Amino acid sequence: MNKKVEIYSKSNCSYCVMAMNFFDSKGIAYEVYSADDPDIFDEMLKRNPQARTVPQIFIDDISIGGYTDLVEKFSE
Numbered sequence: 001m002n003k004k005v006e007i008y009s010k011s012n013c014s015y016c017v018m019a020m021n022f023f024d025s026k027g028i029a030y031e032v033y034s035a036d037d038p039d040i041f042d043e044m045l046k047r048n049p050q051a052r053t054v055p056q057i058f059i060d061d062i063s064i065g066g067y068t069d070l071v072e073k074f075s076e
Contacts, residue, residue: 005030008044008056015067016055022070 005023009016009032023030035041035054044056048063057064064070 003028003060004058006033006058007031008033008035008040008051008054010035010054013054015053019055019057019067019070022067022074 005028007016007019007023007030009020011034020030020032033040033044035044035056044051044054047058048056051063053066055066057066057070064073
């Protein structure tokens with residue numbers, strides 16, 4: 001998969017770690033943004049105003065949602 005993958009994550013977030021492990025296991029590169037930073041958190045909300053949890057995952061600038069959404073998408 002040669003796509004741009006971005007993950008908005010917070011420290012101590014087990015679902016964030018699981019999302020990163022998922023991409024690692026598939027050999028897919030990704031960029032992580034720390035939503036602990038208020039500016040990054042605001043950016044995440046601008047990109048996905050409905051976001052209420054982390055991780056928030058974007059593939060090619062399209063919101064995938066969180067970890068469970070990611071697993072559902074890849075199991076199709």
